Amino acid sequence: MSTKNIDDIIALSEELRWEIGDDFHDNLAESIYSDASKIVEDAVTKDNNKSKFRLDAKIDKIVTSRIWGFPIMLFILGAVLWLTIIGANYPSSMLAILLLDTIQPMLKSFGANIGFPWWLSGFLFDGVYLAVAWVIAVMLPPMAIFFPLFTLLEDFGYLPRVAFNMDNLFKKSGAHGKQALTMSMGFGCNAAGVVATRIIDSPRERLIAIITNNFSLCNGRWPTQILLATIFIGAVVPASYSSLASLTAVISIAVLGIAFMFFFSWALSKTVLKGEVSTFNLELPPYRPPVFWKTIYTSLIDRTLIVLWRAIVFAAPAGAVIWLISNIYLGDESIASWLIGSFDGFGFLIGLNGVILLAYIVAIPANEIVIPTILMLTVMVTGVAGGVGDGVMFELDSVSATADILRSGGWTLLTAVNVMLFSLLHNPCSTTIYTIYKETNSVKWTVVASILPVIAGFIVTFLVAQIWRIFV
Amino acid sequence: MNYNPITALAIFFGICLLLYFAFRPKKGIYFLLKSMYKQKDKVIIEDILKFLYHNQLSNNSITTIGLTNSLNFSNSLIIESLKKMMDNELIVLEKDSYKLTPNGNEYAFQIIRAHRLWEKYLSEKTGFHKEEWHERAEDKEHELSESEINKLSDLLGNPRFDPHGDPIPTSKGKMKSKRGVSLSSLKENDIGQIIHIEDEPDIIYKQILAENIHLYSTIRVIENNHTRVVFHSEGEQFVLAPIVAGNITISVSEKNETLEENIARLSSLKIDEQAKIVGLSKECRGESRRRLLDLGFVKGATVAIDLLNPLGDPKAYYIKGTAIALRKDQASKILINRIE
Numbered sequence: 001m002s003t004k005n006i007d008d009i010i011a012l013s014e015e016l017r018w019e020i021g022d023d024f025h026d027n028l029a030e031s032i033y034s035d036a037s038k039i040v041e042d043a044v045t046k047d048n049n050k051s052k053f054r055l056d057a058k059i060d061k062i063v064t065s066r067i068w069g070f071p072i073m074l075f076i077l078g079a080v081l082w083l084t085i086i087g088a089n090y091p092s093s094m095l096a097i098l099l100l101d102t103i104q105p106m107l108k109s110f111g112a113n114i115g116f117p118w119w120l121s122g123f124l125f126d127g128v129y130l131a132v133a134w135v136i137a138v139m140l141p142p143m144a145i146f147f148p149l150f151t152l153l154e155d156f157g158y159l160p161r162v163a164f165n166m167d168n169l170f171k172k173s174g175a176h177g178k179q180a181l182t183m184s185m186g187f188g189c190n191a192a193g194v195v196a197t198r199i200i201d202s203p204r205e206r207l208i209a210i211i212t213n214n215f216s217l218c219n220g221r222w223p224t225q226i227l228l229a230t231i232f233i234g235a236v237v238p239a240s241y242s243s244l245a246s247l248t249a250v251i252s253i254a255v256l257g258i259a260f261m262f263f264f265s266w267a268l269s270k271t272v273l274k275g276e277v278s279t280f281n282l283e284l285p286p287y288r289p290p291v292f293w294k295t296i297y298t299s300l301i302d303r304t305l306i307v308l309w310r311a312i313v314f315a316a317p318a319g320a321v322i323w324l325i326s327n328i329y330l331g332d333e334s335i336a337s338w339l340i341g342s343f344d345g346f347g348f349l350i351g352l353n354g355v356i357l358l359a360y361i362v363a364i365p366a367n368e369i370v371i372p373t374i375l376m377l378t379v380m381v382t383g384v385a386g387g388v389g390d391g392v393m394f395e396l397d398s399v400s401a402t403a404d405i406l407r408s409g410g411w412t413l414l415t416a417v418n419v420m421l422f423s424l425l426h427n428p429c430s431t432t433i434y435t436i437y438k439e440t441n442s443v444k445w446t447v448v449a450s451i452l453p454v455i456a457g458f459i460v461t462f463l464v465a466q467i468w469r470i471f472v
Numbered sequence: 473m474n475y476n477p478i479t480a481l482a483i484f485f486g487i488c489l490l491l492y493f494a495f496r497p498k499k500g501i502y503f504l505l506k507s508m509y510k511q512k513d514k515v516i517i518e519d520i521l522k523f524l525y526h527n528q529l530s531n532n533s534i535t536t537i538g539l540t541n542s543l544n545f546s547n548s549l550i551i552e553s554l555k556k557m558m559d560n561e562l563i564v565l566e567k568d569s570y571k572l573t574p575n576g577n578e579y580a581f582q583i584i585r586a587h588r589l590w591e592k593y594l595s596e597k598t599g600f601h602k603e604e605w606h607e608r609a610e611d612k613e614h615e616l617s618e619s620e621i622n623k624l625s626d627l628l629g630n631p632r633f634d635p636h637g638d639p640i641p642t643s644k645g646k647m648k649s650k651r652g653v654s655l656s657s658l659k660e661n662d663i664g665q666i667i668h669i670e671d672e673p674d675i676i677y678k679q680i681l682a683e684n685i686h687l688y689s690t691i692r693v694i695e696n697n698h699t700r701v702v703f704h705s706e707g708e709q710f711v712l713a714p715i716v717a718g719n720i721t722i723s724v725s726e727k728n729e730t731l732e733e734n735i736a737r738l739s740s741l742k743i744d745e746q747a748k749i750v751g752l753s754k755e756c757r758g759e760s761r762r763r764l765l766d767l768g769f770v771k772g773a774t775v776a777i778d779l780l781n782p783l784g785d786p787k788a789y790y791i792k793g794t795a796i797a798l799r800k801d802q803a804s805k806i807l808i809n810r811i812e
Contacts, residue, residue: 274599277758466477
């Protein structure tokens with residue numbers, strides 16, 4: 001064909017496209033879809049009587065009812081968290097006895113026996129090993145309880161109903177109902193919560209869920225909250241009310257986290273994320289009895305072990321850094337005490353101190369080691385009795401002994417309140433940051449998700465500190 | 473460490489205030505500086521071209537005073553630009569009013585093409601709200617080069633109409649002229665299809681958006697007088713002020729389309745009712761449209777309400793053997809025919 005003919009045809013097609021109008025593509029696509037569904041109807045025979053079980057409909061009526069919907073949800077979430085926190089205590093302390101109290105001294109004496117220099121055994125066993133062991137002991141048991149429970153609920157088909165019930169609340173802040181699930185998952189582990197946002201298939205809402213997941217108080221932070229609330233908040237009220245007061249304080253922090261999550265979801269959807277594509281849909285699959293052992297197995301492999309592995313990979317260098325900054329001297333000061341000195345001014349301004357800020361920097365890999373690091377650094381700086389040596393993290397069995405060390409480090413009620421707030425509002429741990437990068441594949445959103453909570457934390461603790469100092 | 477917490481608070485709020493004034497939406501110093509830097513000759517020339525083009529369509533003659541009154545630039549800048557445009561043979565002065573030369577016409581077409589393509593892009597590929605499309609396109613039209621515009625057109629599958637129903641000029645400068653009449657000029661019982669919703673001025677466009685009127689929906693006029701225009705569309709009744717109705721263009725159908733009267737929006741479906749899907753509204757665009765089709769909301773499928781929500785929204789619909797929850801604004805874009 002000559003080029004002239006081709007040009008004519010193109011010109012003709014250009015002309016005709018005005019005639020067929022704009023809905024040509026849409027109509028074509030739609031007719032393909034409806035043809036496909038007609039073919040399916042003709043070719044596939046279905047047992048129409050069994051299309052929806054009566055039982056399913058009954059369960060659905062109850063779990064999405066006006067009266068029972070929300071109480072059932074809160075009860076189940078509460079039960080899962082309670083089981084996790086209480087149930088994890090025993091295996092955690094057993095692991096701590098095994099890994100920290102038994103194997104660690106054995107490693108050290110082994111090192112001494114074959115003639116390791118003090119710095120090598122300090123670096124390896126007091127630094128790297130201790131951080132890894134700590135993370136395993138604190139992190140593994142709650143995750144091994146929380147994730148299987150959560151996966152069982154998911155497989156049963158209950159969780160999509162939760163998203164269905166909650167969607168209207170989340171819609172108001174520009175988010176997706178399924179964020180209720182990823183948020184709850186974040187109460188177990190933020191990294192797992194971020195992975196769980198894959199269930200949200202709308203790009204904008206998924207980014208919102210990823211960036212705000214850190215406002216869920218994770219397993220690594222619950223113990224910090226409980227410890228500080230017991231020591232400082234419980235002491236403010238008469239002894240008979242102290243456990244009630246500290247419990248209320250911890251729950252308030254978690255609820256405050258949810259409030260921040262809603263606020264930032266709203267703010268993000270109205271500003272930087274408003275150009276992202278948003279589609280909503282939520283499938284409510286039929287209920288089915290979960291395959292118990294298979295679920296346990298896959299949740300252990302898929303969620304628990306992957307997250308734990310990432311945590312270990314990040315914790316090892318953190319342990320090394322903690323040991324090194326405490327044992328390398330510049331002049332007559334260790335790097336750690338020099339850093340603490342330079343952070344002290346800013347720390348005081350926001351109602352914290354240099355030790356706390358340094359602990360939060362070196363403990364970016366895992367929130368679990370924040371309190372042991374704070375204790376070690378406090379002992380190192382103040383020179384009070386306690387601890388096992390510079391750069392060796394420790395924790396005490398006795399709450400009152402822990403309280404004594406913290407008070408000797410200059411802690412007041414304000415410090416405790418602000419550490420509880422800062423523990424809620426600071427950057428995600430490096431495992432989570434890495435996971436956010438893997439999930440979003442974007443440096444920009446990873447940075448936003450990492451920086452946003454710290455800024456919120458600085459502002460909140462600053463305001464609390466100033467108001468406290470004016471009025472108290 | 474001694475300092476005054478009140479001073480610290482004062483400094484903090486001072487910084488907050490500064491940041492607010494620097495970055496508050498649109499009026500912030502940062503945005504003002506940015507727009508001042510960008511407000512170059514090109515923008516003014518292109519805006520003048522567009523203005524002249526639109527007025528030539530409606531046969532208005534435009535004088536220098538008309539231009540300086542209508543465009544939001546300083547008079548000296550406008551006059552300077554007019555001089556430049558005459559030097560470059562984009563416009564000519566005929567009896568005190570400006571006319572586009574063929575060159576100017578072609579240039580104006582390019583700007584309009586960029587504007588409408590960008591609106592189409594925003595509607596299909598991003599999540600920006602309808603309200604923002606026009607303003608964003610007003611900025612973007614000056615930034616796109618010709619090859620970028622052509623790439624954009626390819627990416628979108630060479631669309632012929634923008635999301636408001638306006639025709640998009642082709643790269644060769646061809647454009648189909650608007651047909652249809654204004655809604656406010658229709659008589660009672662006239663039937664037609666909404667083919668265009670004007671997005672300017674902003675105030676009227678926002679009122680149309682608030683009514684949830686869908687482009688390309690079929691309407692039947694119930695009442696039209698100087699106080700209000702009432703019409704039925706997709707099973708709902710709409711009441712507009714005549715000035716608002718004037719911004720909606722209708723293509724009147726001659727044949728009596730009684731069938732269309734049975735069409736309703738899925739959002740109006742009650743529990744225990746059944747319906748057949750007629751199609752998706754044209755307002756359902758881009759990714760959302762494809763998702764709904766994927767989920768089985770296609771022509772001919774049967775749909776019923778499966779579950780109500782304790783908070784009212786979303787509702788779960790039973791379609792093709794599964795329960796799918798949809799929010800109200802999505803359900804309103806799915807058109808159905810009730811089954812008795």
